[in-house]
Amino acid sequence: MKILLKEDSNKGLAMARENEKRDGMxxxxxxxxxxxxxxxTEVDPAYYGKGVGKQMLYKIVDMAREKNIKILPLCPFAASMFKKLDEIKDVLKS
Structure with a gap:
């Protein structure tokens, strides 16, 4: 599975793709x-429980580290992952 990042002026998107199909965003x-x-966060039901959301979050976290920016997770999935995963809390907006 490939995770792609796209940005335009004030919006961004991490997209999970496999076999030319979008499996999550x-x-x-x-x-x-x-x-x-x-x-x-949205994941195709066929991929529930397979770590697709986590992979997309990690891609965004890596980008935030590169750009030295913080993340405010308003999405319930992302917020729950930040609570569970100590290794990504360095980019969490306090």
């Missing part, structure tokens, strides 16, 4: 030079 808003807000 996680959207975020760019709230300035130092903050993004994850607002939605």
């Amino acid at each position: 996680m959207t975020y808003s760019i709230a300035g030079d130092a903050l993004i807000i994850i607002d939605h």
Whole structure:
């Protein structure tokens, strides 16, 4: 599975693709030079429980680290992952 990131002016998207099919997406808003807000996660039911959402989140976390920005997870899935996973809390907006 490939995770792609796309951004335009103030919106971003992590997309999980396999065999030319979109299997999941996680959207975020760019709230300035130092903050993004994850607002939605969607995974194809065929991929529930297979870590697709986590892979998309990790792709966004890696991008945030590269750009030295913080993440505010308003999406319930992303918020729950930030509570569970200590290894990504370095990019969490406090």
